Amino acid sequence: MTMLLAERLRDLATQTHLLETKVSSLGWMAGAGPRTRKSKPGRVSSIGHRTTIGSHSKRRLNARVKSAVEKHWPF
Structure with a gap:
């Protein structure tokens, strides 16, 4: 029983790390500033700058x- 619990905890730790x-990757893609152009978030604009999304979109993403x-992990 203890071995099963230990194995399950290792699996959960791995899943948590992956999540x-x-x-973290989503946060990096979301950026820190407001949207710089009207293009879609995360796309590279015609002048070569990555666009970012605003804080409202970040809040929605964080809520999701x-x-x-x-x-998946109800406590």
């Missing part, structure tokens, strides 16, 4: 991630 990596985490 943290994905969330939180919802997904709570759905």
Whole structure:
């Protein structure tokens, strides 16, 4: 029984790490500033700068991630 719990904890730790990596990547893609052009978020504009999304979109993204985490790992 203890071995099964230890194995399950290792699996959860791995899944948590992968989720943290994905969330970190999403945060990087979201950027820190407001949208610089009217093109879609994350696309490279014609002048070569990566566009970013505003804080409202970040809040929606964070809410979606939180919802997904709570759905898969209810505490």
